[in-house]
Amino acid sequence: MGSGKVSLRDVARHAGVSPSTVSNVLNGRVGRMRDETSERVRQAVRELGYAPNQLARQLRTGQVRTIGLLVPSVANPFWGFVALRVEQAASERNYQVLLCNAERDPAREARFAETLLDSGVRGLIFGSSPLSFDHLTTFAGRGLQVVAFDRSLAGAGSVVVGSVEIDNVLAARLATSHLTGLGHTRIGFLSGPIRTVSRRERLAGYRQALEAAGIGFDPGLVWEGASVTAFGDAEGAELGRAGAHHLLSRPDRPTALFTINDMYAIGAYAGARDLGLRVPDDLSVLGFDDLPVLAEVAAPPLTTVRQPLPEMMRVATDQLIGRLEGERSGEPEHVTAAAELVVRQSTAPPGGR
Amino acid sequence: MGSGKVSLRDVARHAGVSPSTVSNVLNGRVGRMRDETSERVRQAVRELGYAPNQLARQLRTGQVRTIGLLVPSVANPFWGFVALRVEQAASERNYQVLLCNAERDPAREARFAETLLDSGVRGLIFGSSPLSFDHLTTFAGRGLQVVAFDRSLAGAGSVVVGSVEIDNVLAARLATSHLTGLGHTRIGFLSGPIRTVSRRERLAGYRQALEAAGIGFDPGLVWEGASVTAFGDAEGAELGRAGAHHLLSRPDRPTALFTINDMYAIGAYAGARDLGLRVPDDLSVLGFDDLPVLAEVAAPPLTTVRQPLPEMMRVATDQLIGRLEGERSGEPEHVTAAAELVVRQSTAPPGGR
């Protein structure tokens, strides 16, 4: 049994051939030798239990079968799902996934990009697109390819080679229209700091839907989160709760809240409860993401916008790996997936019906 | 600005010294040269924007600042959390995390171990301990160190260098006693296939608590999941639902269910609802994990056993990295964290209170 480390040289010796030949066999270049020889090599490989040292191979070829996945937060289960899905898709193409959590900090994002490049990784999936990719342009020059989970605008072209997204504007319009359709006219928009493309777009969609319904846009009904310092684990549900407190304490209290994601929605539930309001009787809440299981089992089950996550992650991963393998090239590809409004029981007409 | 790839040789040339000297400076071996020289080297590094090629360094030293994390399932959000927490802890020690999802398949587990070793990774955190580590003993010989999330028994000594767990027996006893204390005598145990240590222990604890309460253990009240083939995404909530159907259709229907994790508990909610039973009036449900947010916001909020996940993951990561860095050695270390019963509203006395 191979105990220590068996190298290609050992195999060569064992098979009575040169290292080059072994390498050739292993890489399928068998046309240039007798069948008998390649069989003998294969035999030796088996007998010694040889497995090539990827580090050495990668150093030589510059090819690394690993991609990075950058997520923006450890607090939202959504990203855990994303991670698992990406690993699933990558593993089918025999790639590995390095998990990076940048906490939405551009400096950390850059640091991760750096580390990835240094370890030979040349592909990165960006969980949530920051408003600008400027801090990453240098890395593009060094060979880093980025696929974004949301489409980005500014300066993205130089870094981003592909993206998968839902139409966030449309989705938010859909969601908001659902609320106006129920008769709501004072609809709050509950979000953390708007520092990603998707958030900005959702706000735009919200606004469009309001205007389409002949309701004026009231900046006072938009809550953009606490101070930036209070970030980190406080995010998500806690922020949602705080925001709900704020918006629901206004004199002309909104009768519905559209939240930037399901965690905020859950937080809004808590916030409403704190103020003695009941969902959906006194307050409708509409989320975003359709967090698996959570949205369904929340009390009440959450009306929300679903992103087809597994599919989107597969597309993103395939785009990226396709680039790395040279199957794809040229202009960035942008894929738009269909979002869907899932109506459950957290929304109802205003006024307790 | 360094555009292409700057190598240590380039730096050496630029600073007018030999590559060895640059290497020495970079690795803090500055005792053997004049301050002026090392300063000149540092200067050159800065000017060229040099960053060492980790692949080359790793090949040479055999040291890789990456650990693997093996999770057993993509379906349970729990593992997404675990992944994020491990990455957080690892990143503080400047390590990277490779995500591996083995779907509880020993063959895949072995394949991942193989891949990790081939890429120079020598440390692995095992999300959930299989009943046996036999399929991994060969890898231990090849230098793989494993830290288990649960303590394992059979043959673990040769592979596992540390573990973090809660006392699953105790925790399950605690949980079950809570139910017997409420007056339940027919308590179902709802689990998938019992192929991990933790599951086996929870079953043992359940049994002990029953006996302590003078209630006989009835194997008929234990549901061990559907056929093994029906694995995959069907896991979790769906299995919980199926199991609930099964157990609740018995003539002497249980008045309480202790589920192996929160996903099963949520599934059991659905199963009970299907049969027209209300939680907790007609059926008490007790979960395990205290899935962040989910357990809290479920309807009704779930009584469950909490594992202090962030802390446990930090300990596991530190144990592993400690080994890799040679700070720790010798006998495996087993750390036991305190689990805690979190009583919410899914449990009540039997008979509609």
Add this chain to the structure above:
DNA sequence: CGTCTTGACTAAATCGTTAGACTCCGAACG
């Protein structure tokens, strides 16, 4: 009969770092 091919491999140079063995030089010592 000498040169060209072709088939079947092999030699050796990388890839970018590291580390133990050396070198070189001026100062100190006997």
Add this chain to the structure above:
DNA sequence: CGTTCGGAGTCTAACGATTTAGTCAAGACG
């Protein structure tokens, strides 16, 4: 004045694969 010693670096093999440019023998061709 010859030798030893320590400081300040440098040389040179690796690490384990890949890959380009050969080598060598045997048969083909003119």
